[in-house]
Each structure stands twice: as structure tokens, then as C-alpha cells.
């Protein structure tokens with residue numbers, strides 16, 4: 001009888017493997033519940049599965065017996081988690097000795113094998129040999145990087161961001177950046193010729209768009225876990241440029257969501273996209289404001305884009321009009337904002353500076369390395385603190401940002417460190433109120449490689465219309 005049961009069980013086990021594998025992708029309450037051995041409960045002897053009248057094949061979440069003040073399982077799936085099996089499961093259902101349950105120590109507490117805890121981005125499991133076995137992922141908020149940067153003399157300081165804590169470096173690169181490197185054709189796009197002699201032109205040692213154009217430079221937004229910096233940097237630069245160019249008659253904060261959800265041709269939404277595609281859309285279709293079409297940070301599925309809820313149609317003379325109401329039902333201003341074609345600047349530092357000073361913030365592509373995520377203040381330069389670590393700790397991905405100004409910081413030895421002031425899209429709580437400073441003139445992280453300027457499409461009519469709207473509201 002026993003032999004017979006054993007062979008049936010072994011066969012069922014094989015069957016159970018594959019179906020359990022399939023079911024495993026759906027996480028149930030059972031998967032998430034605490035193992036039975038919490039609090040030092042060890043298997044009291046007795047018959048459980050036997051008294052129940054037998055064991056169940058495969059996964060069967062109702063194949064349980066009361067056990068102390070909880071339940072235990074008699075289905076073959078319980079074997080996967082060890083700790084939710086009934087005490088007589090091994091003997092009665094499988095005809096073997098129960099596995100040795102090791103214990104692990106942590107903070108003076110005892111844990112049993114199968115129990116887990118989270119250490120930053122890694123899950124640690126108490127193994128059957130009584131040792132904690134932890135995943136070996138590189139974490140985004142890496143304690144070693146933070147410590148080494150702050151102890152070293154790198155010219156910038158690192159911090160631990162709770163909103164990024166617990167993510168792996170891979171996830172940071174996958175979800176927090178999101179600009180594809182422009183294709184070779186786009187990279188070879190002609191640079192505009194500037195009427196300037198970069199050597200002779202005198203430029204101030206410090207320039208800050210926010211000070212020159214108060215109320216027209218938009219605050220950094222937060223892309224959350226959506227790799228759409230392509231949409232955020234484009235919308236931000238266009239917003240600033242339209243505000244400056246219209247002399248403050250319009251100061252729209254343009255909607256990244258409008259681009260993410262509607263500019264979907266050859267674009268990846270929250271899985272990354274191209275800035276040339278974003279500019280094409282802004283020029284040919286236009287977008288509404290952030291207030292009209294608010295950003296919806298994806299919580300569950302980071303790559304989800306959402307249905308496009310704003311379209312426009314031509315009303316002649318190159319202008320367009322929204323064909324839908326604002327997705328935000330409290331907002332009635334569904335004006336469409338457009339740009340002219342973007343233009344490429346040279347990688348010459350002085351030319352970039354002149355462009356910012358004359359026309360406003362520019363868009364730039366940059367390579368984000370592992371240590372950038374913990375940037376807190378100062379003048380960023382990619383450091384060597386991870387150079388001795390294995391390759392999975394040294395990664396980078398392409399991002400796009402908005403450069404809004406520049407400056408210089410004097411060192412004690414009399415030399416000076418030149419920097420760009422740039423806005424990121426990781427919220428105002430990151431870096432210097434959402435901004436960062438980065439070394440200027442050395443193409444740090446390739447930030448001077450591909451720089452873009454643009455004009456808003458603004459007519460005299462726009463200026464009057466918006467001016468009146470503005471006035472009316474205040475009367």
C-alpha cells in the first residue's frame with residue numbers, strides 16, 4: 001500500500017511541476033503569506049494529511065487541514081515552499097523524511113529555512129543549511145557608492161533617495177531614463193551656423209535662465225518609473241521656449257503624457273523613445289498643457305502607455321485645434337501648442353552657451369552611469385568608485401535632459417570648475433531641487449554631443465488672444 005502510494009505521488013509530482021510552473025506567475029495570497037514556522041512553531045507530530053484522508057495532486061489551495069491557529073497544506077505544491085506543508089506531508093504523501101529545517105540568525109532573531117527578508121534590492125532567503133542566501137543584484141541606491149563618493153573628493157555629494165531605494169541598477173536604467181540614441185542619420189544632422197566667433201565672444205561666467213526669465217522656466221517634473229525622458233525633456237524645452245518667445249503672454253507647461261500616449265509611431269512610450277520623433281510630433285500635431293492632459297505615472301505595469309486622449313486637426317495656416325476636451329475635466333483650455341523644426345547646435349561649449357543666453361534652455365542627450373542616480377549636490381562628474389566592481393555594477397543608459405545655464409566654481413587652489421546647470425525629470429526632491437550641475441567643456445557623459453534648440457510656433461494673433469484671456473481673468 002505504502003509503495004503504491006509512493007509511486008503515485010512521484011508521478012503526480014512530475015505532473016505538478018509543469019502546471020505549478022504555469023500557475024506560479026499569478027501570485028496568490030498563499031504565495032505571499034508567512035511561512036508556518038514564524039515565531040518558532042516547529043512541526044508538532046501528529047496526523048494531518050493522513051486524517052484528512054489523503055494528499056492532493058498538483059496545486060490545490062483548498063487541500064488544507066487546520067493546524068494550530070492556521071492551516072497547513074497536503075497538496076504536492078506545498079513541497080515548493082516547504083514551510084506550508086503539514087507536518088506529516090513528507091511521510092504520508094511522499095513517504096520520505098521531512099527535510100531538515102535550518103535556522104538563520106538576523107538581528108538576534110531566529111528564522112527558519114524558506115523565510116525571507118529584503119535587503120535593499122535583494123531578497124535574502126534562509127537556506128536549508130542555516131545560512132542566508134541573498135540575490136546578488138547591483139542596487140540603484142548602492143551604499144558603497146554613496147559612501148565612497150561622500151568620502152572622496154569628487155566635487156559632488158551623494159544621497160539616498162527613498163523613492164529609488166529597493167530598485168536594482170538594471171531597473172533604474174530600464175525605468176528612469178528612456179531616450180534612444182539618435183540614429184546615425186540624425187546624429188549626422190547639420191549643425192546650425194552661428195554668427196559668432198567663439199574665441200572673441202564675451203560670455204558671462206554665470207548664467208541662469210531661471211533668473212533671466214523669471215516665471216518662464218518650468219520646474220522639473222517627475223517621470224516616475226516610466227522610461228520617457230524623450231517626452232519629458234522635449235516638452236520641458238518647448239515649454240520654456242514658448243514662454244520666453246511669447247514674452248510671457250503664454251507660459252504653458254506642455255504635457256509629456258500627450259506625447260507618451262499619442263506620439264506612438266516608432267516610439268516606445270514608457271519603454272523609451274526618440275527625441276527626433278517627439279519634435280516631429282510637436283511640430284506637426286502639437287500638444288496641450290500638462291494641466292489639460294496630466295501625467296499619469298504608471299504604477300503597475302511600467303511600460304503601459306494609455307490610450308491617446310487628445311488629437312488635433314488643421315485649421316489652416318499651419319495652426320491646429322484640439323478635437324477633444326481636456327482629459328482633466330476641470331480644465332477647458334485645450335489649446336494646442338506647436339514648435340518649428342528643431343535645430344542642432346554644435347558641440348562647442350561657447351556656442352551652446354550663446355544659444356541658451358539668447359534663446360533659452362536647450363535639450364541634450366547624456367549617458368547616465370550608475371553613480372548619477374545618487375547625485376545630491378555639487379558638480380557631477382562620473383566617478384571611478386565602481387571601477388573595481390564586477391560589470392553588473394557598472395552600467396549606463398541614454399537619457400535626455402534640459403540645460404538651463406552655466407557657471408564656474410572656484411577651487412581652493414585658484415583653479416576653477418566649469419559647470420552646466422541642467423534640469424532632470426526625477427522630481428524636485430532629487431538633486432538640487434530637481435536640477436543638477438555637471439562639468440562643462442569636457443563633454444562629460446557626452447552631454448555636449450547632441451544639443452537641440454527649437455522655436456515655438458507663435459503668431460501675433462496668439463499673443464493677443466492669450467494676452468486678452470490673461471487680462472480678462474484678472475479683471
Ligand SMILES: *[C@@H]1O[C@H](CO)[C@@H](O)[C@H](O)[C@H]1NC(C)=O
Pocket residue numbers: 079080081082094096099
Ligand atoms: C520536493 O520534493 C522532491 C522529492 O522529494 C525533493 O527532491 C525536492 O527537493 C523538494 N523540493 C523542495 C523545494 O523541497
Ligand SMILES: *[C@@H]1O[C@H](CO)[C@@H](O)[C@H](O)[C@H]1NC(C)=O
Pocket residue numbers: 141143160161162165
Ligand atoms: C536609504 O533609505 C531607505 C528607505 O528610505 C532606508 O531603509 C535605508 O536604510 C537608507 N540607507 C542608507 C544607507 O541610509
Ligand SMILES: *[C@@H]1O[C@H](CO)[C@@H](O)[C@H](O)[C@H]1NC(C)=O
Pocket residue numbers: 208210211421437
Ligand atoms: C538659478 O536661479 C534660481 C532662481 O533664482 C535659483 O533658485 C537657483 O539656485 C539657481 N541655480 C544655480 C545653480 O545657481
